[in-house]
Amino acid sequence: MLTIDQATYDAIVAHAKRDHPDEACGIVAGPEGSDRPERFVEMINAAGSPTFYEFDSTELLQLYKQMWANDEEPVIVYHSHTATEAYPSRTDIGLASEPGAHYVLVSTREHGNSDGPVEFRSYRIIDGEVTEEDVTVVPQLEGATP
Amino acid sequence: MTIEVKIPTILRTYTGGEKSVEAEGGTLTELIDNLDANHPGLKDRLLDGSVEGGGDLRRFVNVYINDEDVRFIGGLDATLADGDQVVVLPAVAGG
Numbered sequence: 544m545l546t547i548d549q550a551t552y553d554a555i556v557a558h559a560k561r562d563h564p565d566e567a568c569g570i571v572a573g574p575e576g577s578d579r580p581e582r583f584v585e586m587i588n589a590a591g592s593p594t595f596y597e598f599d600s601t602e603l604l605q606l607y608k609q610m611w612a613n614d615e616e617p618v619i620v621y622h623s624h625t626a627t628e629a630y631p632s633r634t635d636i637g638l639a640s641e642p643g644a645h646y647v648l649v650s651t652r653e654h655g656n657s658d659g660p661v662e663f664r665s666y667r668i669i670d671g672e673v674t675e676e677d678v679t680v681v682p683q684l685e686g687a688t689p
Numbered sequence: 690m691t692i693e694v695k696i697p698t699i700l701r702t703y704t705g706g707e708k709s710v711e712a713e714g715g716t717l718t719e720l721i722d723n724l725d726a727n728h729p730g731l732k733d734r735l736l737d738g739s740v741e742g743g744g745d746l747r748r749f750v751n752v753y754i755n756d757e758d759v760r761f762i763g764g765l766d767a768t769l770a771d772g773d774q775v776v777v778l779p780a781v782a783g784g
Contacts, residue, residue, distance in 0.1 A: 568781070590782075597782035600751045600758045607778055616698075622783060634784030638749055640699045641781075 544677045545619070545645045545665040547571075547580055548684050554583050556661055559623035559649040562588065563656050566596040566623050567649075572610050573618035579684055580618040580645075588622075595634070596622045619665075621647035628652070629662035631673050639668035645676070690771040692720060697778055703728040712775075717752065718765045720775065735777065736765075749780040 551571055559567045568588050571580035584606060589599040598606070610616060620641055624632075629650035631639070639646060650662040667674045695709045704710050710728065714720030725732035735752070738744030745765065746752060752759045753776040759767045769775070 570781070586781075595782070595784050597780055600760075600780070603751060603778055603781060604753050604756060604758075604776060607776075620781060632784040634782075638780065638782050640697065640779035642699060 544679060545580075545647070546578075546679045546681060546684065547619070549680055549682055551580055551583050552663070552680050554585075555619075555621050555647065556649060556663065558585050559651050559661065560654075560656050562623065563651040564593045564625045565591055566593060566625060568596040568598065568620075568622040570606070570617040570621070570644075571619035572613070572615040575614050575616045578618060581684065582615065593625050617641050617644050619647050620644045621649065623649045623651055625651050625655075629664040631666055631668060636668055636671055636673060642667075642669045647678075690715075690769075692769055692771070692773050692775055694720070694724065695774070695776040699779055700731065700734055700777065703731045703734070714769055716765070716769060717754070717759055717763075717767045717775075720769055721765075749782055751778045751780055752776070753778070 558569060566588055569585040572582040572584060573579040586598050586602060588596045590597045629648035631646060631648065646666045646668050648664050653659065663678060665676050665678045667676060690713050691711050693709055694712050696704050712720050712723045714723050721732050721735055735747060735750055736744045737747045754767055754769065755773055
């Protein structure tokens, strides 16, 4: 199960709506082994595409170096689908390389840049196998680090 | 000459769980051969086919030498010196 706080959930949805019709992407980092998505990091989709996303390779390295320095890991890897359902595509499955992460998919196909509900779903993707999991949105993560 | 290579989570099955390993080589090709000698199977995860057969780095694997993406500094021919730091990171990408 993915437990995520409302502010982070809202930030992911807002990013997806803003970048529609292109795919939006980013991560939420958290302390290693904690399973707590604490630090929201919006990334630029270097592919700038409605059907593909990719972190810029230089920004990717900066991001990971920051996480290593903070003893963090990517707890959530998120991206949007802008014309299809919030389910991992074959490409998503083939390229998933963080077996410990929750892969969040948001679909903006219904309302695009406008207000309105989105599909927000979460998966584990390990060795090509996709397992959907429940998403629980809480006002704040319990025992939040100050 | 010793070069530290950071290994991403997904490839740590090849390094017995180690986050970083030491390797040797004057070029990235040599380094990858040396890595594979000590951690069999790694090369296949980094390269698309054999180098002799015109293979290259896999499209969705990023390798950095001292923070430079090797694609901008010669790819597999990029040169290495004692004390360099190499980072391997899979692309974060999808469709």
